[in-house]
Amino acid sequence: MKVVYLDNNATTMVAPEVVEAMLPMFSDYYGNASSMHTFGGQVGSMLAKARESVAELIGAHPEEVVFTSCGTESDSTAFVAATESQPEKRHVITTKVEHSAVLALGHQLEAKGYDVTWLDVDEKGRLDMAQLADSMRKDTALVSIMYANNETGTIFPIPEIAQMVKERGILLHVDAVQATGKIPYDLSKLPIDYLAISGHKLHAPKGIGVLFVRRGARFRPFLRGGHQENGRRAGTENSPYIVGLGKACELARQYFDYEQQRVAELRDRLQAGLLAAIPDSIVNGDLEHRLPNTLSIAFKYVEGEAILLRLDRLGICASSGSACTSGSLEPSHVLRAMGVPFTYAHGSIRFSLSRYTTQEEVDYVIKEMPGIIAGLRAISPFRG
Amino acid sequence: MWEYTDAVRDHFENPRHAGELKDANAIGEVGSLACGDALKLFLKISPDGVIEDASFQTFGCASAIASSDALIELIKGKTVEEASKITNKDIAKYLGGLPQAKMHCSVMGEEALEAALRNWRGEPAVPQCHEGKLICKCFGVTDAQIRHAVRENNLKTVEDVTNFTKAGGACGSCQEAIQAILDEELGKPRVTLQEFNPKPKTAMTNVQRMQKILHVLDDQIRPKLAADGGDIELVDVDGQKVTVMLTGKCSSCRSRQTTIREMVEQTLREHVEPNLVVVEAE
Numbered sequence: 305m306k307v308v309y310l311d312n313n314a315t316t317m318v319a320p321e322v323v324e325a326m327l328p329m330f331s332d333y334y335g336n337a338s339s340m341h342t343f344g345g346q347v348g349s350m351l352a353k354a355r356e357s358v359a360e361l362i363g364a365h366p367e368e369v370v371f372t373s374c375g376t377e378s379d380s381t382a383f384v385a386a387t388e389s390q391p392e393k394r395h396v397i398t399t400k401v402e403h404s405a406v407l408a409l410g411h412q413l414e415a416k417g418y419d420v421t422w423l424d425v426d427e428k429g430r431l432d433m434a435q436l437a438d439s440m441r442k443d444t445a446l447v448s449i450m451y452a453n454n455e456t457g458t459i460f461p462i463p464e465i466a467q468m469v470k471e472r473g474i475l476l477h478v479d480a481v482q483a484t485g486k487i488p489y490d491l492s493k494l495p496i497d498y499l500a501i502s503g504h505k506l507h508a509p510k511g512i513g514v515l516f517v518r519r520g521a522r523f524r525p526f527l528r529g530g531h532q533e534n535g536r537r538a539g540t541e542n543s544p545y546i547v548g549l550g551k552a553c554e555l556a557r558q559y560f561d562y563e564q565q566r567v568a569e570l571r572d573r574l575q576a577g578l579l580a581a582i583p584d585s586i587v588n589g590d591l592e593h594r595l596p597n598t599l600s601i602a603f604k605y606v607e608g609e610a611i612l613l614r615l616d617r618l619g620i621c622a623s624s625g626s627a628c629t630s631g632s633l634e635p636s637h638v639l640r641a642m643g644v645p646f647t648y649a650h651g652s653i654r655f656s657l658s659r660y661t662t663q664e665e666v667d668y669v670i671k672e673m674p675g676i677i678a679g680l681r682a683i684s685p686f687r688g
Numbered sequence: 689m690w691e692y693t694d695a696v697r698d699h700f701e702n703p704r705h706a707g708e709l710k711d712a713n714a715i716g717e718v719g720s721l722a723c724g725d726a727l728k729l730f731l732k733i734s735p736d737g738v739i740e741d742a743s744f745q746t747f748g749c750a751s752a753i754a755s756s757d758a759l760i761e762l763i764k765g766k767t768v769e770e771a772s773k774i775t776n777k778d779i780a781k782y783l784g785g786l787p788q789a790k791m792h793c794s795v796m797g798e799e800a801l802e803a804a805l806r807n808w809r810g811e812p813a814v815p816q817c818h819e820g821k822l823i824c825k826c827f828g829v830t831d832a833q834i835r836h837a838v839r840e841n842n843l844k845t846v847e848d849v850t851n852f853t854k855a856g857g858a859c860g861s862c863q864e865a866i867q868a869i870l871d872e873e874l875g876k877p878r879v880t881l882q883e884f885n886p887k888p889k890t891a892m893t894n895v896q897r898m899q900k901i902l903h904v905l906d907d908q909i910r911p912k913l914a915a916d917g918g919d920i921e922l923v924d925v926d927g928q929k930v931t932v933m934l935t936g937k938c939s940s941c942r943s944r945q946t947t948i949r950e951m952v953e954q955t956l957r958e959h960v961e962p963n964l965v966v967v968e969a970e
Contacts, residue, residue: 605721605747606747607724607725607747607748607749607752608749609749609750610700610748610749610750610752610753613697613700613701613750614701617701635724646721646722646723646724647721647722650721650724682706682707683703683706683707683744683745683746683753684745684746684747685717685726685727685728685745685746685747686721686726686747
């Protein structure tokens with residue numbers, strides 16, 4: 305059965321060009337970049353090239369790029385850097401809709417006795433900027449805000465936020481895992497101190513991430529040991545994956561226009577097709593400021609997991625907005641923070657496209673989805 | 689990914705008994721849109737008490753739909769008396785098992801059956817045994833329902849209780865209360881329901897006492913012990929006797945008897961009940 309993969313916010317296909325760039329790193333260039341011999345040393349220059357490619361994509365200097373194992377490690381490192389370097393500051397600000405990587409760090413700090421401000425969002429998932437302005441204090445060690453939301457695709461106004469935070473001299477961490485490669489941003493113009501990237505969300509493999517650390521920003525390593533990454537991240541460089549990520553960043557630059565236009569067009573086509581064909585359906589999130597590839601759509605009277613299983617039978621991969629798999633049937637923390645009615649939140653589905661998504665695939669979903677929803681509504685005790 | 693058996697998948701994908709039953713003479717409804725799952729059970733019961741036909745309408749996940757279908761397979765053709773003996777375990781067994789996190793789907797089936805049979809007998813919709821103190825406000829689960837699930841399925845942890853009843857799964861604020869119920873259920877031999885009738889309001893129930901103790905431990909005592917690298921666990925509450933265990937650095941501290949007597953006991957007496965006696969677990 306053909307797989308229609310519309311779950312690219314969960315993970316992406318590794319681009320064929322990326323695989324091609326990585327393979328010689330296993331067979332021919334397996335040396336250790338730290339070695340004295342030429343065989344290892346040549347790997348060092350390949351890593352340097354990859355670092356430049358990453359830096360170019362995000363408007364950073366190569367030495368501001370620290371390779372990590374994943375987005376979660378990058379987020380953790382930023383928190384360690386900001387809190388351990390300013391032990392006298394015991395307040396952190398973040399949002400209620402962060403990825404669990406950041407939510408967990410906030411909870412951990414609370415357990416350590418920190419005061420954590422959890423910023424609210426409105427019904428479209430937009431950040432309460434006044435609350436952000438009001439909650440910054442003298443003892444705020446870090447503000448950590450995601451660039452774009454993984455569930456709804458809502459993009460936060462990071463340039464504005466960065467300005468506000470910078471004016472008060474507070475460190476800012478941005479979890480840009482979902483934004484990177486989908487929307488352009490330029491760190492040479494944005495006063496952000498730390499920024500997290502995950503390779504597997506932009507067609508590099510799983511197991512590689514980046515933490516951008518601005519030159520001069522306070523820093524304490526999360527992993528200690530060797531001198532790799534200028535002493536900011538110990539552990540032998542994962543050279544095949546770093547080279548792969550470098551290639552993926554080059555490709556992302558080439559495809560930016562395509563993502564903004566064609567992928568957005570296909571997403572809009574999917575959205576319009578589903579809304580037109582299925583009554584009692586709504587779109588979650590901020591339609592004005594949204595990742596070009598993401599559609600979070602909710603269907604009343606049916607439950608997300610049942611929809612996903614029916615889609616699965618047709619080879620269509622998507623995600624659900626309800627955490628039914630956890631047993632609690634609790635709608636996602638993002639949809640709850642937005643105040644999406646429970647009646648819709650339980651039936652929320654996230655489709656996330658990529659540059660590999662075709663119109664044929666989108667039309668297949670538009671064709672099959674009304675039958676799935678109608679079928680489940682037919683056996684539901686609730687009706688429109 | 690789902691760890692469903694073939695039977696669950698089959699009953700989800702091809703439910704045999706979905707839809708309304710026009711000539712039903714008993715209907716049982718449980719759950720709601722807000723809860724994330726709901727089941728409406730239709731029964732046609734003959735004058736001599738045989739379930740001649742049955743159907744369901746379910747809003748919920750795959751295992752909720754499969755559990756509903758399985759329930760009907762189990763009760764169709766049975767007498768009311770036979771059907772009333774069917775429990776959530778029978779439903780799960782019929783399906784070759786359900787993932788632990790989905791057991792509440794089978795519980796929903798059992799509850800809908802109870803509701804439908806009460807409806808047929810002309811009894812009120814809410815069962816007597818579900819009266820009691822509301823523990824989980826998010827999902828409307830009472831202590832009686834939790835106790836029933838704990839006993840019926842040998843539940844041991846708060847997570848188990850959430851898996852079976854959904855209680856504690858949303859905001860999580862009732863998890864301490866669930867733990868207190870579990871402690872009580874697990875610590876005591878099974879007793880008849882009558883003994884659970886609420887006692888006069890003047891005395892604190894064991895659950896209330898335990899909840900209060902847990903709060904005071906968290907808010908007042910733990911922070912003080914943590915300053916010295918120690919921690920404390922509540923082991924048991926039996927009437928006025930509170931058994932605790934000091935952990936971390938406190939466990940090897942020579943003055944732990946003094947800590948228990950002068951700090952833990954004093955604080956608990958001040959904030960919970962004046963006659964509490966605190967002892968260390970052996």
